[in-house]
Structure formats: structure tokens, C-alpha cells
């Protein structure tokens with residue numbers, strides 16, 4: 001989708017003033033701010049000129065050198081990657097996306113913001129194929145990818161308040177420096193009655209190298225979204241998947257260097273991936289929540305609503321104490 005479909009919603013992520021169209025980009029209308037936002041490869045780069053982590057020029061290259069997703073040009077490596085069995089058994093994402101897609105299917109012109117959407121997340125196709133044809137789908141990231149139609153940092157979302165009907169953050173909030181700020185931004189850009197859908201890992205070792213900062217227990221994740229009324233929440237993958245991940249990282253921990261780690265990381269999935277199938281049994285037990293591999297939260301923005309902490313504690317689903 002071309003950014004012209006949503007440029008009327010853009011604002012300056014630094015000072016939240018309107019932006020004006022300029023040559024090769026957008027200029028903040030506030031002269032005291034003065035940030036300029038270039039458009040590279042037809043993609044607006046809405047990174048504040050004061051951002052400490054990213055600079056807009058990082059995205060002037062088609063594949064920035066030091067940003068999240070590696071591209072493998074070699075077809076042999078791509079095939080080998082496809083053949084490698086996954087250590088996560090996630091049966092929930094598809095189901096959740098299908099349900100949300102059905103709710104939005106009759107909402108003509110609905111607006112969806114995907115954070116971390118440079119590539120398709122697990123199961124998101126179930127949502128996309130149900131959206132009405134005139135839906136505006138903003139697929140954002142801090143990386144170029146096949147889906148990216150805007151570059152943004154979700155600590156400073158460059159959209160006006162009350163703009164979206166759905167915001168998705170799938171496998172994103174562990175990678176941001178301050179997830180509470182990001183969720184506040186999600187809340188701000190959602191319309192009243194708009195929905196948030198988030199998936200976040202819990203018992204999972206570091207992935208994405210240095211861009212991995214947080215894990216949340218079930219209640220920790222719920223509290224992160226305490227300004228949202230809950231529609232549904234639960235585990236995406238259980239202790240079987242957590243153990244498969246741990247075993248994989250146990251094996252890779254023997255690697256004395258980066259190069260050997262790369263090879264071990266590839267082969268380590270084969271002897272351990274089957275452990276994830278225990279989840280078919282374990283996910284039925286409430287105690288599995290305390291060792292879940294990943295969690296999801298689906299909620300609605302209802303202005304004025306806050307989940308009180310004493311109510312939060314009553315939502316514990318495990319067996320311990």
C-alpha cells in the first residue's frame with residue numbers, strides 16, 4: 001500500500017505538530033522543531049531528528065547494515081532455513097487473527113496499523129484476507145522489508161490521535177527499550193473502541209541479538225495493557241516449546257565463537273524440535289501459563305478504563321500460591 005493512502009494522518013513524531021509535504025519528504029510545521037522526514041524508495045522515514053537509536057539516513061540503503069532482519073541472497077541458505085524445523089508450536093495466532101478479521105470484515109475503510117510489520121507475522125494472513133478491500137493497512141517497522149510502507153519508532157508513533165481501528169504488535173514489545181511508552185502510543189493512536197492485538201514471548205532466550213530487552217509473565221503482560229478492556233488473553237505456545245527453545249540454546253551455548261554458533265544454531269533445532277509437541281497435552285493445564293513460551297493479549301480502548309491492580313492479581317491462572 002502506498003503511503004498516500006495514510007499521509008493525511010501523519011504528524012511529527014518529535015513534537016506532534018502537523019507535517020507539510022516538502023521536496024522528497026515531510027517537514028515539521030513547527031519551526032522550533034524543524035525535523036525533516038525523508039521519503040526513501042517511496043517509504044516515509046518518520047524517525048525524529050533527535051532519536052538516539054535510529055537516524056533517518058540509516059534507511060537510505062535498501063538493506064540497512066545493522067538492523068534486525070538479515071536477508072539471505074544465497075538460495076541454498078534460504079532453502080536450508082526453510083527446512084529447519086521450528087521449535088515453537090503456535091496454534092493460537094491463526095485462530096486469533098481469524099476472529100479479529102471477522103470482526104473487521106464489515107467495517108468499510110477500517111484502518112490497521114501493524115508495528116513490526118516488515119514481514120508477515122505468524123498467522124496474519126488470516127486477518128489480511130478478511131479485511132474489506134478498502135481497508136487502510138499501515139505496515140510499519142524499523143527495517144525495510146517486503147511489507148514495509150512506513151519506517152517509524154513505536155516510542156514515537158507519527159500518527160494523529162484516534163486514527164486506527166486496530167493496532168498489532170506481534171513479537172515486538174520484547175524488542176523495544178520502553179514497552180510501556182510504546183503501549184501508551186498504541187493507546188493514543190487507537191480510536192475509542194479500537195482494538196489492540198499483541199503477542200510477546202515469556203520463557204524464551206534472547207533472539208534478535210542486541211535488540212532484545214524484555215520478557216513478560218502472564219500478569220506482567222496484562223498489566224502492560226491495563227488501560228485496555230480485555231477481549232481475550234492466553235498462551236500462544238506452552239512449556240514444551242519453552243523447553244525446546246531452552247534445549248536449543250543449551251546446545252548453542254557450547255559454541256566458542258560466532259562462526260561455530262551459526263552452524264550449531266542451525267543444526268540444534270533437529271534433535272530438539274519434537275519436544276514442542278508436548279504442548280498438545282500441556283496447554284490444557286492452567287499451570288502451563290507459568291512456563292509459557294509466548295503470550296497474547298487482545299483488548300479494546302475504552303476511554304477512562306483502567307484495570308485496578310487488586311483485580312489484576314485475581315486474574316492469575318496458575319496453581320502456585
Ligand SMILES: [Zn+2]
Nearest residue numbers: 012015028033
Ligand atoms: Zn516537530
